[in-house]
Every structure is written in structure tokens, then in C-alpha cells.
Amino acid sequence: MTAQLRTVRQLGDPILRRVAQPVDGIDDRLLTLIDDLIWTAEKTNGVGIAAPQVGVSQRVVIVASRPNLRYPHAPLMEPTALINPEIVARGDRRSEGWEGCLSVPDQRGPVWRHDEVEVCYLTPAGEIRQAVFTGFVARVLQHEYDHLEGVVFVDRVTDPQRLLSEADYFAQLTPAPAK
Ligand code: K3U
Ligand code: ZN
Numbered sequence: 001m002t003a004q005l006r007t008v009r010q011l012g013d014p015i016l017r018r019v020a021q022p023v024d025g026i027d028d029r030l031l032t033l034i035d036d037l038i039w040t041a042e043k044t045n046g047v048g049i050a051a052p053q054v055g056v057s058q059r060v061v062i063v064a065s066r067p068n069l070r071y072p073h074a075p076l077m078e079p080t081a082l083i084n085p086e087i088v089a090r091g092d093r094r095s096e097g098w099e100g101c102l103s104v105p106d107q108r109g110p111v112w113r114h115d116e117v118e119v120c121y122l123t124p125a126g127e128i129r130q131a132v133f134t135g136f137v138a139r140v141l142q143h144e145y146d147h148l149e150g151v152v153f154v155d156r157v158t159d160p161q162r163l164l165s166e167a168d169y170f171a172q173l174t175p176a177p178a179k
Contacts, residue, residue: 001032003039006054008102011152013055016103020050020057020148023083026126030060030083034124037062038079046102047074048140050147053103059084061144065137069173070098074136082121085145088130091116097139098169099153108169109157113139 009015023030033056041049041064051060064079093115100108117138120130133141143153157163164172 003035005043006036006040008040008044008049008053009055011101011104011154013103015052015055015057016147016152017150018052018057019150020052020059022059023122026083026122026124030058031124033058034060034062034081038064038081041079041102044102047136048144049102050144052147052150059148061085061141061148063133063137063140063144065140069170071136077137081124082119082141083124085119085121085141085148087117087142087145088120089118090114095139096158097136099139099143100166100169101143101153103147104152104154106166107154107163108166109154109160109163111139111143111153111156112158113142117141 033051037049037054040054041062047065048061048063051058061082062079065074065077067074067076091114094112095115096110096112098108099111115138116132116134118132119141123129
């Protein structure tokens with residue numbers, strides 16, 4: 001069946017504040033959810049998405065990095081589904097970077113994240129994988145993992161006064177030419 005665009009829940013919906021349940025078996029329903037998450041992230045220009053954002057409180061995330069204005073060197077990767085991800089190690093170095101969220105429209109803000117994380121997860125084929133994610137991909141993974149714990153990026157912004165609307169965020173990226 002073709003993938004469906006799912007409705008993205010918005011900040012204020014209690015499902016975004018719940019700790020998601022571990023997946024206890026890979027079945028057709030889960031594989032359909034994964035296909036729909038990948039499709040929904042693609043259609044909404046997301047670089048990731050987590051199952052609670054579409055109203056399913058299960059521990060599944062998609063990471064789908066691609067270059068963007070703020071992170072022009074972000075890798076272009078095939079959307080990757082991680083089932084029951086566990087962050088098993090975090091690097092010492094952290095960086096501040098700008099984030100947005102499909103569940104928090106028109107808001108961007110700076111968040112400190114670890115530059116490197118090691119993650120253990122199940123693939124949709126049921127294989128256990130351990131992988132090291134770095135840079136922007138590590139940022140997206142930590143953002144999505146937070147969604148499984150009921151945490152939204154606005155909880156982590158360095159200073160709430162630095163939150164920007166999308167228009168101001170893009171204006172800041174491309175300052176007006178000098179007269
Ligand atoms: O493409 C977005 C973007 C925003 C700021 C910087 C770079 C990219 C839209 S927001 C996005 O893709 C979220 C997706 C969410 F909400 F479903 F998790 C993921 C994300 C964006 C930026 C940094 C970390 C995570
Ligand atoms: Zn988000």
C-alpha cells in the first residue's frame with residue numbers, strides 16, 4: 001500500500017508529553033507506521049520525526065538528514081528508522097545549534113547537543129544495530145529521542161528569549177544588503 005501523510009500533533013497535545021512505550025514486536029502495522037513517518041517527514045520538509053508526533057506513543061524515530069540553510073554541510077542520507085533506540089554513549093563535546101520542530105510551527109531556537117552519540121536500535125528487519133552519529137545527524141537523533149521521553153526542543157532552548165519566528169530566523173541568515 002502507498003504511504004499516507006499523517007497529521008502532526010502540535011505542542012499542547014498531551015501525547016507529546018508522554019513517555020513512549022517500547023515496541024514489542026515488528027508487524028505489518030509497525031512497518032506501515034514507519035512508511036507513513038518517512039513520507040510525512042518528506043512531505044513536511046522534516047529532517048526527522050518521531051511516532052508520538054503522529055499520535056502513536058511508541059518508541060520509533062526516523063532520521064532523514066539533508067543539507068539545509070543553517071546546516072549546508074549536513075549529510076544527505078536515506079531516511080533511517082530506529083526502533084527502540086537507546087543512546088548508549090555521549091561524547092564530551094557539545095555544540096549549540098538551531099532547531100525547529102514540526103510540532104512547534106513557526107518557532108526556531110538554539111539548543112546545546114552532544115556532537116557525538118552512540119545508539120543501539122532495532123532495524124525494521126529486526127536486526128540489532130549499534131551506530132555512532134555525529135554532527136547534525138547526532139543533533140536530529142537527540143531531538144527525536146527527546147520526543148520519546150516527552151521532551152520538546154523548546155524545553156531545552158538556551159534562552160527562551162532567543163526563540164525566533166521562521167521569518168526572523170531566515171532574515172538573520174540572510175542579512176539585508178548594506179546601503
Ligand atoms: O527542517 C527543519 C529544520 C529546522 C531547523 C534547522 C534544520 C532543519 C524542520 S524541523 C525538523 O525537521 C525536526 C522534525 C521533528 F520535529 F519532527 F522532529 C527535526 C530537527 C530539526 C532541526 C534540528 C534537529 C531536529
Ligand atoms: Zn520535534
